[in-house]
Amino acid sequence: MSLIHFDAMRLPARCQELRKEVRAFLESEIAAGTFDPDRPEVGDKNADEFSRRVGAKGWIGMTWPKKYGGQERSFLERYVVTEEMRIANAPVRRFFVADRQSGPTLIRYAHEKIKQDVLPRIIRGELFFCIGMSEPNSGSDLFAASTKATKTDGGWLINGTKVWTSSAHLADYMIGLFRTSGSTKENRRHGLTSFLVDMKTPGITCRPIGQMSGQRDFNEVVFQDAFIPDDHVIGEVDGAWKQATSELAYERSGPERFLETYDALLALTNAAGAKPDVRVTVGIGRLVAQLHTLRRMSVSVAGMLEAGREPVVEAAIVKDLGTVWEQGLPHRVRELASLLDLEDDEEDVFRNQLDFELKIAPKLTIQGGTTEVLRGIIARGLGLR
Amino acid sequence: MSASETLVVETAARVLADLADPQTIVQQRDDAWKAPLWLSLQEIGLDLAWASETGGGAGASLADGFGIIREAGRAALAVPLAETLLAGWLLDRAGLTAPGGPMTVAPVRPKDHLTLDKAGRVNGRARMVPFASDVEHLAVLATGDQGPLVALVRTADCKLKPGKSLAGDARDTVELANVLPVHSARLEEAGTQEKDVLLLMGAAARAQQIAGALDRILELSVLYSQQRVAFEKPISKFQAIQHSLARLGGEVAAAASAAASAADTIANTGFDDAAALLEVAAAKIRCSEAAEVGTGIAHQVHGAIGFTDEHILHRFTLRLLSWRDEFGDETFWSLKLGELIAARGPRELWPLLASR
Numbered sequence: 001m002s003l004i005h006f007d008a009m010r011l012p013a014r015c016q017e018l019r020k021e022v023r024a025f026l027e028s029e030i031a032a033g034t035f036d037p038d039r040p041e042v043g044d045k046n047a048d049e050f051s052r053r054v055g056a057k058g059w060i061g062m063t064w065p066k067k068y069g070g071q072e073r074s075f076l077e078r079y080v081v082t083e084e085m086r087i088a089n090a091p092v093r094r095f096f097v098a099d100r101q102s103g104p105t106l107i108r109y110a111h112e113k114i115k116q117d118v119l120p121r122i123i124r125g126e127l128f129f130c131i132g133m134s135e136p137n138s139g140s141d142l143f144a145a146s147t148k149a150t151k152t153d154g155g156w157l158i159n160g161t162k163v164w165t166s167s168a169h170l171a172d173y174m175i176g177l178f179r180t181s182g183s184t185k186e187n188r189r190h191g192l193t194s195f196l197v198d199m200k201t202p203g204i205t206c207r208p209i210g211q212m213s214g215q216r217d218f219n220e221v222v223f224q225d226a227f228i229p230d231d232h233v234i235g236e237v238d239g240a241w242k243q244a245t246s247e248l249a250y251e252r253s254g255p256e257r258f259l260e261t262y263d264a265l266l267a268l269t270n271a272a273g274a275k276p277d278v279r280v281t282v283g284i285g286r287l288v289a290q291l292h293t294l295r296r297m298s299v300s301v302a303g304m305l306e307a308g309r310e311p312v313v314e315a316a317i318v319k320d321l322g323t324v325w326e327q328g329l330p331h332r333v334r335e336l337a338s339l340l341d342l343e344d345d346e347e348d349v350f351r352n353q354l355d356f357e358l359k360i361a362p363k364l365t366i367q368g369g370t371t372e373v374l375r376g377i378i379a380r381g382l383g384l385r
Numbered sequence: 386m387s388a389s390e391t392l393v394v395e396t397a398a399r400v401l402a403d404l405a406d407p408q409t410i411v412q413q414r415d416d417a418w419k420a421p422l423w424l425s426l427q428e429i430g431l432d433l434a435w436a437s438e439t440g441g442g443a444g445a446s447l448a449d450g451f452g453i454i455r456e457a458g459r460a461a462l463a464v465p466l467a468e469t470l471l472a473g474w475l476l477d478r479a480g481l482t483a484p485g486g487p488m489t490v491a492p493v494r495p496k497d498h499l500t501l502d503k504a505g506r507v508n509g510r511a512r513m514v515p516f517a518s519d520v521e522h523l524a525v526l527a528t529g530d531q532g533p534l535v536a537l538v539r540t541a542d543c544k545l546k547p548g549k550s551l552a553g554d555a556r557d558t559v560e561l562a563n564v565l566p567v568h569s570a571r572l573e574e575a576g577t578q579e580k581d582v583l584l585l586m587g588a589a590a591r592a593q594q595i596a597g598a599l600d601r602i603l604e605l606s607v608l609y610s611q612q613r614v615a616f617e618k619p620i621s622k623f624q625a626i627q628h629s630l631a632r633l634g635g636e637v638a639a640a641a642s643a644a645a646s647a648a649d650t651i652a653n654t655g656f657d658d659a660a661a662l663l664e665v666a667a668a669k670i671r672c673s674e675a676a677e678v679g680t681g682i683a684h685q686v687h688g689a690i691g692f693t694d695e696h697i698l699h700r701f702t703l704r705l706l707s708w709r710d711e712f713g714d715e716t717f718w719s720l721k722l723g724e725l726i727a728a729r730g731p732r733e734l735w736p737l738l739a740s741r
Binding site for chain 1 (some may be wrong): 563600610628630635639643646663668715716719723729730740
């Protein structure tokens with residue numbers, strides 16, 4: 001029997017029907033000027049209203065229980081919505097994190113009262129979530145987190161600093177990891193607790209951190225005696241380490257793990273025309289072969305998740321291969337584009353596009369689990385650790 | 386995959402494990418294992434799994450056959466099981482009966498071309514034909530003045546110029562000069578060029594073999610890293626080795642996924658559209674890339690011992706590398722796929738990918 005197994009999973013017909021619906025919706029949004037696939041910055045300012053309309057379509061939290069406003073649709077249907085939004089460069093930032101990971105975490109571990117309050121609002125597209133994991137001295141090593149939550153009457157007081165927190169300045173809520181007691185000799189992972197943090201809580205300040213890509217969504221989030229009520233604890237006090245694993249498979253295996261620089265390939269195919277130079281043709285063919293394979297692997301993991309399995313290793317493989325590939329893509333496109341004979345203005349448009357992809361490329365193998373962490377997980381799956 | 390399909394593939398795996406164990410083959414240093422193995426494959430009907438029952442075969446599904454071929458890859462098999470399956474399939478497409486015994490197919494290179502003249506004789510030259518000098522019959526795809534034909538030819542009637550693959554398996558040049566076939570028949574199906582169909586089918590088969598062999602070299606490498614002690618601990622405990630093997634795991638996964646997807650496409654929707662070209666080209670390209678990376682890592686982890694004659698690793702790695710060249714290499718399929726993508730235009734790229 002093989003150590004690693006990926007089925008030839010196909011999306012069922014109802015998914016391809018849903019795809020048509022999503023495409024029609026996105027086309028109408030583009031026509032209405034909500035966003036422009038070629039200029040993502042246009043969509044940013046309309047992200048809030050877009051989010052509500054996606055919510056109205058029932059496409060946020062669509063796999064969640066009906067009692068919280070979800071539709072209990074399949075994970076494969078969600079997969080289709082996610083990939084169509086990503087390919088169109090739709091402004092999904094307001095709901096994407098909540099839909100992918102914050103909501104599922106709350107469903108599994110939050111107090112019932114919190115679930116009834118928060119989940120329906122996520123589903124309507126009203127809530128923006130961020131993730132408070134990294135700290136100045138804790139990145140990949142989550143269990144080194146030192147931002148403290150100290151028990152007080154009716155809740156907890158938080159003190160410390162989270163950094164590189166994407167979109168914290170816009171978020172309504174954070175799901176954050178805080179130290180509620182020290183680690184023990186037997187278990188260095190002990191002592192961390194997951195909290196739902198209302199970002200409007202007094203004592204929380206966000207300071208923007210600029211990024212080399214020109215994007216401005218990183219933040220430093222400082223907590224000074226920020227009070228979090230008891231019912232905002234997510235799961236077991238001191239036991240967050242037991243809760244982390246299964247959602248990661250969703251986070252790591254989705255289409256966003258190999259499509260982040262897809263626009264570079266699209267721009268190349270566009271600029272190359274119908275009968276390009278043979279070297280460009282071969283280059284495009286090879287890149288498409290690699291991309292198709294990654295997508296088939298990702299769909300296969302979606303099928304495992306839908307079947308109720310926990311494909312931790314398979315998801316880590318998709319993210320490792322997918323992010324390394326999407327990181328290299330703008331560089332491969334650059335090499336091939338050198339063979340094209342472009343007019344000055346065409347070249348300017350192409351360069352602009354490519355410059356952006358080249359600048360974001362380095363972060364792709366860091367965010368959401370570094371390549372090194374992923375390879376550790378794969379090695380464990382192979383029985384080496 | 387249904388239960389009965391699994392049973393066929395499991396049977397293939399068991400027979401190959403019993404009668405084509407690489408360790409035994411390497412130790413014995415002769416071909417004595419081949420005859421009893423073939424007898425057993427023949428008895429069970431695995432060799433002609435793809436020929437219909439009326440055509441002398443077992444009439445197994447395409448999915449089953451691809452499963453058998455993957456097992457052949459897992460065994461680094463050096464007898465023409467995949468080729469006999471392909472030959473049986475090709476003969477069956479034209480309604481011809483398979484003769485029994487191992488066979489091979491031609492042409493396997495995109496640029497080779499065979500013809501059938503008005504007098505019913507086959508002409509042309511096919512290079513790198515796998516195992517041609519080891520078999521009695523050759524199923525060939527040729528062009529006649531009324532379109533594509535399949536012919537069964539005796540290798541004794543051809544002129545063979547022996548050649549070898551990287552792994553030392555026969556890859557011969559077959560010259561056909563006015564060869565009268567045992568029998569021949571026209572292919573009725575129109576649509577995709579028949580020569581492309583043989584290349585697509587062959588490439589999908591080679592992708593399965595590569596995926597299978599990669600799977601085994603991952604197993605071998607993991608096992609070896611746990612046994613080999615250096616600097617006072619098993620080398621599997623070094624992070625550098627762990628990360629190398631994790632990368633190998635990724636390549637194995639990519640190859641398995643791509644090969645399974647292509648086989649599934651052929652089994653369920655056939656050859657005649659852009660999806661088949663995308664799937665098979667992607668599988669052959671991506672499996673070939675994985676063969677290079679995987680071979681490199683497996684040898685690196687094994688160190689000097691993996692480079693010796695008596696170790697079994699080379700049986701896998703050299704075949705992995707040589708399978709890349711047959712039924713179209715990465716460059717051939719990249720060009721085909723690139724042409725398809727360019728001709729359809731940038732707006733059609735995502736819809737094509739998403740349709741799979």
